[in-house]
Amino acid sequence: MSELRFDDRVVVVTGAGAGLGRAYAHLFASRGAKVVVNDLGGGRHGDGSSSKAADTVVEEIKAKGGVAVADYNSVVEGEKIIKTALDNFGRVDVLINNAGILRDKSFARISDQDWDLVHLVHLKGSFKTTQAAFPVFKKQNYGRIIMTASNSGIYGNFGQANYSAAKMGLIGLANTIAIEGGRNNIHCNVIIPTAASRLTEDILPPDVFAELKPELIAPVVAYLCHESCEDNGVYIDSAAGWAGKYEIVRSKGTTLRNSKKEGVSIENVKNAWGRVTDMSGSHKLSSIEEATGTLLTALEEMEGTGSGGDQEERGQSQEDDSDVYRYNSKDVILYALGVGTSLKNPDELKYLYENHEDFSALPTFFVLPAMQCLFTSDILENAVPGRTINLGQVLHGEQYIEVVDDLPTEGALVSKTSVVGVMDKGSGAAVVVNVDSYTKDGKLVLRNQSVIFCVGAGGFGGSRTVDYIQGIKKPNRTPEKTVSQQTGVDQAALYRLSGDLNPLHIDPSMALVSGFNTPILHGLATFGYSVRMVLGAYANNDSKLFKACKARFVKPVIPGQTLKVDMWRENNKILFETSVVETNTVVIGGAYIDLKSINMQPTANLLSSGLQSDAIFEFIIDQVKADPGKAKAVGGVFLYNITKDGKQAKQWTMDLKSAKVYEGAPKDIKPNTTLTIADEDFLLMAQGKLNPQVAFMKGKLKITGNIMLAQKLAPILKANAKL
Numbered sequence: 001m002s003e004l005r006f007d008d009r010v011v012v013v014t015g016a017g018a019g020l021g022r023a024y025a026h027l028f029a030s031r032g033a034k035v036v037v038n039d040l041g042g043g044r045h046g047d048g049s050s051s052k053a054a055d056t057v058v059e060e061i062k063a064k065g066g067v068a069v070a071d072y073n074s075v076v077e078g079e080k081i082i083k084t085a086l087d088n089f090g091r092v093d094v095l096i097n098n099a100g101i102l103r104d105k106s107f108a109r110i111s112d113q114d115w116d117l118v119h120l121v122h123l124k125g126s127f128k129t130t131q132a133a134f135p136v137f138k139k140q141n142y143g144r145i146i147m148t149a150s151n152s153g154i155y156g157n158f159g160q161a162n163y164s165a166a167k168m169g170l171i172g173l174a175n176t177i178a179i180e181g182g183r184n185n186i187h188c189n190v191i192i193p194t195a196a197s198r199l200t201e202d203i204l205p206p207d208v209f210a211e212l213k214p215e216l217i218a219p220v221v222a223y224l225c226h227e228s229c230e231d232n233g234v235y236i237d238s239a240a241g242w243a244g245k246y247e248i249v250r251s252k253g254t255t256l257r258n259s260k261k262e263g264v265s266i267e268n269v270k271n272a273w274g275r276v277t278d279m280s281g282s283h284k285l286s287s288i289e290e291a292t293g294t295l296l297t298a299l300e301e302m303e304g305t306g307s308g309g310d311q312e313e314r315g316q317s318q319e320d321d322s323d324v325y326r327y328n329s330k331d332v333i334l335y336a337l338g339v340g341t342s343l344k345n346p347d348e349l350k351y352l353y354e355n356h357e358d359f360s361a362l363p364t365f366f367v368l369p370a371m372q373c374l375f376t377s378d379i380l381e382n383a384v385p386g387r388t389i390n391l392g393q394v395l396h397g398e399q400y401i402e403v404v405d406d407l408p409t410e411g412a413l414v415s416k417t418s419v420v421g422v423m424d425k426g427s428g429a430a431v432v433v434n435v436d437s438y439t440k441d442g443k444l445v446l447r448n449q450s451v452i453f454c455v456g457a458g459g460f461g462g463s464r465t466v467d468y469i470q471g472i473k474k475p476n477r478t479p480e481k482t483v484s485q486q487t488g489v490d491q492a493a494l495y496r497l498s499g500d501l502n503p504l505h506i507d508p509s510m511a512l513v514s515g516f517n518t519p520i521l522h523g524l525a526t527f528g529y530s531v532r533m534v535l536g537a538y539a540n541n542d543s544k545l546f547k548a549c550k551a552r553f554v555k556p557v558i559p560g561q562t563l564k565v566d567m568w569r570e571n572n573k574i575l576f577e578t579s580v581v582e583t584n585t586v587v588i589g590g591a592y593i594d595l596k597s598i599n600m601q602p603t604a605n606l607l608s609s610g611l612q613s614d615a616i617f618e619f620i621i622d623q624v625k626a627d628p629g630k631a632k633a634v635g636g637v638f639l640y641n642i643t644k645d646g647k648q649a650k651q652w653t654m655d656l657k658s659a660k661v662y663e664g665a666p667k668d669i670k671p672n673t674t675l676t677i678a679d680e681d682f683l684l685m686a687q688g689k690l691n692p693q694v695a696f697m698k699g700k701l702k703i704t705g706n707i708m709l710a711q712k713l714a715p716i717l718k719a720n721a722k723l
């Protein structure tokens with residue numbers, strides 16, 4: 001690398017009569033700069049003045065062939081120092097604010113004079129010199145400024161309250177000068193040196209003092225002042241031939257209230273304190289605008305989570321609010337991506353786009369409140385008698401989820417956790433935990449039951465089983481439907497962002513500790529994939545039709561493997577089994593999904609009752625055969641929505657996704673076609689004035705096979721559908 005030079009640059013160094021300042025002056029002069037060696041010649045306490053210190057350094061520089069001039073002014077008269085540069089060299093390019101004094105006293109003994117003098121020299125002095133140089137820098141569109149701060153300010157140091165405060169003041173000063181100067185190529189950076197100098201010689205032990213040579217810091221400062229250094233507004237710590245950067249970071253922080261309508265109580269603050277002070281997600285904010293921006297995001301969050309009762313939640317008996325799960329559309333979408341939802345399937349856009357008219361959460365999203373409870377409590381850790389369970393031995397064994405009431409795509413749920421029992425399975429202990437979740441009004445909306453298999457924690461003398469929700473053996477017949485999808489190699493990396501940060505799923509060494517050659521996929525990711533595939537196959541991807549699901553994790557899945565879900569329908573229940581295609585291994589067994597009984601009343605009643613509630617009519621047709629019976633069987637789900645205002649419904653839709661052959665069907669009907677029927681026609685059908693079969697199929701198709709009704713379908717439809 002070619003030598004970094006300062007030819008034709010004029011450098012002003014304050015306090016350059018000794019120590020760091022002297023080293024800076026020498027280094028810059030040796031690299032071609034013309035140097036103003038400023039030193040009042042005072043003692044370390046700011047007393048006295050003589051020209052000797054500056055003169056000596058100037059002579060030393062000249063003796064080595066360099067160019068330098070002495071200046072004896074106080075930094076408080078900074079303009080005079082800059083004038084020395086301009087008078088002698090016609091310009092100034094670099095200003096190093098290095099001059100300083102100490103007036104050490106324990107805090108209680110600091111006099112006004114001690115305080116003022118230290119601030120005068122460090123803070124006001126740097127202000128005065130910099131303000132004098134600034135217009136020159138601006139005019140020439142170039143300038144480099146160094147402020148000298150101190151670890152004494154950053155960490156505090158006994159007896160240096162005045163000095164600490166002034167040094168931190170310089171960091172604030174540098175921050176703003178960096179912003180104001182940046183657009184004119186004026187950089188202002190901070191050096192935080194620990195050097196042997198007049199200021200430190202009798203503060204530090206002799207052996208440490210010996211290594212704190214100013215010459216080892218001077219190159220760091222010189223580089224910061226070189227035209228090739230692009231940094232502006234950075235704080236560099238340096239000593240003994242070492243350098244590092246400081247940054248001010250802030251915790252991720254948390255909202256203290258759920259909506260803008262609420263106030264903040266002291267109890268809210270106490271409850272949230274863990275999250276306020278949690279530095280695990282801390283980062284540097286690059287500007288005041290970014291800091292303000294985070295407040296806007298927080299306010300948006302508050303808008304999204306309703307009003308009122310959560311205040312009570314927060315103030316309730318909970319010591320912390322780790323059992324309050326807050327979520328919004330971003331969480332819902334991130335989860336959906338984590339379980340393989342993809343735009344490749346246009347029907348799944350509704351899980352990925354918050355402005356979609358049917359934007360919805362996958363039902364399995366709602367295992368996340370339970371997961372949060374398990375991860376933030378010590379329930380598992382202490383569940384097995386006589387053992388302490390650690391994350392390295394925990395495998396997800398089984399999961400049950402039941403959506404008791406419709407859940408929105410954003411909100412807050414309060415959960416209550418209880419241990420059902422702990423089974424001693426010999427090879428491990430299986431802990432059964434219930435997590436029930438409620439709205440802020442105390443309404444039960446969700447039940448989760450998890451079985452957590454703690455490997456190696458068996459043999460504690462407990463019973464082999466407890467009473468808990470069981471899976472169902474798969475039928476002994478060929479699956480009716482099978483759907484496959486390959487997981488991504490980064491699937492666990494993506495899924496973990498929904499909250500399960502267990503290193504087993506991402507960290508190869510932690511996987512080894514748990515007995516796996518490679519990180520394995522989260523059980524709940526496989527679970528989410530499977531349920532989504534079943535919903536696609538039997539419920540037209542409608543989350544609202546989901547009622548409950550139970551599954552057992554039989555074997556692990558490796559991210560990147562292909563999941564195949566075999567399905568069998570028994571009335572409202574879809575039994576399923578998930579395997580890994582590449583290894584032909586069952587990974588989820590004993591599994592089923594209950595589809596909901598739809599809130600349905602006979603059509604005639606609904607119409608005459610003024611259509612007061614949201615209602616969905618549903619019937620699932622097993623087989624649709626084309627006339628004259630030559631077509632292959634196809635599946636279809638017919639839904640009809642009546643909105644709250646009772647006006648109507650959009651349409652009848654017929655999903656012919658899996659249709660292959662439509663002999664006799666209208667030409668324009670192809671696989672993936674949606675057939676629609678006008679509202680008026682539907683109403684005529686509901687009133688019994690139009691045969692749905694005729695209206696629907698235009699006389700070209702016949703519906704045969706079983707029609708399963710969530711509840712009893714309106715007699716009129718039954719009659720006309722010729723079941």
Ligand SMILES: CCCCCCC[C@@H](O)CC(=O)SCCNC(=O)CCNC(=O)[C@H](O)C(C)(C)COP(=O)(O)OP(=O)(O)OC[C@H]1O[C@@H](n2cnc3c(N)ncnc32)[C@H](O)[C@@H]1OP(=O)(O)O
Pocket residue numbers: 367370371374394395396397398425427428430448450451452453455464465500502504520521522523524552553554555556557
């Ligand atoms: C909301 C909640 C969030 C919780 C998040 C938890 C943290 C997550 O980060 C962790 C994960 O996601 S891990 C990934 C998913 N899980 C897995 O991959 C585990 C797969 N299963 C296995 O490997 C074995 O079944 C194994 C190892 C579990 C058991 O195998 P074996 O030791 O060989 O047991 P086996 O001889 O087959 O049977 C002994 C007794 O144990 C019962 N059993 C077996 N598998 C079970 C399982 N998965 N769950 C519950 N019980 C299970 C058997 O029935 C048998 O009992 P019994 O003899 O009384 O019938």
